[in-house]
Structures are given as C-alpha cells and as structure tokens.
Amino acid sequence: MEQKLRVGILGATGMVGQRFISLLENHPWFEVVTVAASPRSAGKTYEEAVGGRWKMDTPMPEAVKKLTVLNVNEVEKVAATVDFVFSAVDMTKEEIKAIEEEYAKTETPVVSNNSAHRWTPDVPMVVPEINPEHFDVIESQKKRLGTTRGFIAVKPNCSIQSYAPCLAAWKEFGPKELVVTTYQAISGAGKTFKDWPEMDGNIIPYIGGEEEKSEKEPLRVLGRVENGEIVMADAPKITCQCVRVPVLNGHTAAVFINFEKKPSKEELIEKLVSFRGFPQEADLPSAPKQFIQYLEEDNRPQVSLDVDYERGMGVSIGRLREDSIYDYKFIGLSHNTVRGAAGGAVLCAETLTAKGFIQAK
Numbered sequence: 001m002e003q004k005l006r007v008g009i010l011g012a013t014g015m016v017g018q019r020f021i022s023l024l025e026n027h028p029w030f031e032v033v034t035v036a037a038s039p040r041s042a043g044k045t046y047e048e049a050v051g052g053r054w055k056m057d058t059p060m061p062e063a064v065k066k067l068t069v070l071n072v073n074e075v076e077k078v079a080a081t082v083d084f085v086f087s088a089v090d091m092t093k094e095e096i097k098a099i100e101e102e103y104a105k106t107e108t109p110v111v112s113n114n115s116a117h118r119w120t121p122d123v124p125m126v127v128p129e130i131n132p133e134h135f136d137v138i139e140s141q142k143k144r145l146g147t148t149r150g151f152i153a154v155k156p157n158c159s160i161q162s163y164a165p166c167l168a169a170w171k172e173f174g175p176k177e178l179v180v181t182t183y184q185a186i187s188g189a190g191k192t193f194k195d196w197p198e199m200d201g202n203i204i205p206y207i208g209g210e211e212e213k214s215e216k217e218p219l220r221v222l223g224r225v226e227n228g229e230i231v232m233a234d235a236p237k238i239t240c241q242c243v244r245v246p247v248l249n250g251h252t253a254a255v256f257i258n259f260e261k262k263p264s265k266e267e268l269i270e271k272l273v274s275f276r277g278f279p280q281e282a283d284l285p286s287a288p289k290q291f292i293q294y295l296e297e298d299n300r301p302q303v304s305l306d307v308d309y310e311r312g313m314g315v316s317i318g319r320l321r322e323d324s325i326y327d328y329k330f331i332g333l334s335h336n337t338v339r340g341a342a343g344g345a346v347l348c349a350e351t352l353t354a355k356g357f358i359q360a361k
C-alpha cells in the first residue's frame, strides 16, 4: 500500500482500545492518527488520559503517547481526521448503535468490537476465514444509511472463537447439536488481577448475556446472505454455560458435538488443519498462516502454552475423542482480546480494505 490509511480508535483508553493501539503499531497498511474517548479524557494527551491504566504487556507506542485525545461525541471533528475507525466505545447499547451510525453517516467506515449492531440485519458480523461474503450486505446497508462509503461492520463475541471455526471446518458432516462450556479469562471483562482481586483463585459461574451470545452468534456467522440481509443458519442447536476463571488472557471451550453424518476422528482433524480462508489466500498482514492447529498431547491446549499461537490470531484444538453420549468431544482455545476482540476487528478491516470497501477518503 503506497500511503497508509488513517485510522481512529473510538474508546481508545479502555482495554480493547489499548489492544487496538498495540496491534496497530508498525501496521503496514494502517496508521493510528486519532484517539477518541469520553469527554473526561478529551484534551489530554493519550499518555495522560491512560495514566497508570496501560494494561498491555508491551510498552505504549511512542507514536500515540502525545496524540491529543478527542471527544468521541464530536463525531464530525473526529471523522474529518481519518479514513475509517475502529470502535471499542463503552456506552449503553442504544448509545453505541446511534453513535456508530452517526460515524458511518459521515462517510467513515466503522469496524466495531461492540455487540450493539450484531443483530442489525444488514450489518455483517464476520470472522474473515469463515464468512467474508457477508460483507456483501454492506451495499444494502449503505442504501439504508444514505451513504456512499460509510458503513458499519462488526466481529462476533470473543467466546465463540474457540469453537465456531470448527463448525465451519466440519460443515460437510452437518454439525447438529453442541453442548459447550466456556472458561473465560478476566481480560474479557476488561480487567486484570490488580483491579479484580476477587478472581484470584476463584471461579464465577455467571457472565451477563454471554450464554445467549455463545449460543446464537455462531448461527449468524454460519448463515447466508439473502436479499441484502443475513439469514441465520438453522443448525447446529447450541446450549452453553459460560464461566469466569482465574486466567488473564485466553478463553477455553469444552465441547460435545453430534453430527448428521458421523465422520472419523482422522477426517475431523484433517478438516481442521487444512481449513483456510480469504485472509490466508490474500496473505493479509494479520492473518495467521495456519488458522487452526491440532495438538495431539493429552494435556493441550493449555492457556499458558498455547494462547499466543500465531500471535494470538490462531485457534488451538485438542483432546478430540469419541464420547459415550455424543459423537465426539474436544477442547478449544483462542486469545480473547486478540483474535476474540481487537485482532479479529483488525483482520476484518484488512479484509474490507483488500476487497475495496475501505479506501482513502
């Protein structure tokens, strides 16, 4: 790319905002030129606004330290400085819906980590390896919004990323029923052990709204485009329990699965490791070379050994074996704030750029 695209981060001071900033350091296509946050951070330098709350394990990039934080609510002012934005704003669902549409209407594409628009029929919710063709609904969304280049695209919830890719890889065997338990890291709630000491040595069997997302969002990702809208897939049936565990980064899922046509274990593993999509074909900058790895050892995947697989953009699967009630069971792991949040959104933006939906203004 001759000239990098100018990027703004909405909600730049929170944990996902910080992850965007750190993933975009030295990005070959995108350059963070604008950081926006709540009115109380506006006017400060990014370094001052974040203060001691920098939660990444790499230092704050020099290039953003001295950027002046803009007020995220001053939409025209922020939009004038950028080619597109990533959204990680922390507001009510209705406020997020409204502000993301306001940005889109300034002809600024919005690639969002938020759940607010995940069920808007003409907003694509994409895992680029699985359903990049869903971006086609952007044309009807633009008609609704009255825009020529502004639109909203979203990525799904972090909890589904450790098992939904398997459903896509195993499509021809007809995944029919799934029983899932997720073991979710505290960074999914925007926390570290320092600011959530109750999680040290503890388990909390409740994450608000998470079970519904984990059961329904895979069906939208596996759905199809019809008349400019996404139509949900009608299988598999999924039931899920979501549990918060004392882990900093990495969501694990324990899954039982039934198929229409029961395959062999070897067939299942072969489909996982050969699963590739648009990001691999197009060699996108953030694409994992190998999206899904299969680990043969009985004690893998493990958070401490495998969460950073493919720089946090890959998915690790292990312990696939026949079950006495279901056809098979297995364990999946993915990095919740990289593949599951900011990294997944960056890969969506790269896909949108490669497909011509995002361009310089």
Ligand SMILES: N[C@@H](CC=O)C(=O)O
Pocket: 157, 158, 159, 184, 185, 187, 188, 189, 207, 210, 336, 340, 341
């Ligand atoms: N809601 C999730 C974060 C995923 O996006 C969690 O709490 O872990």
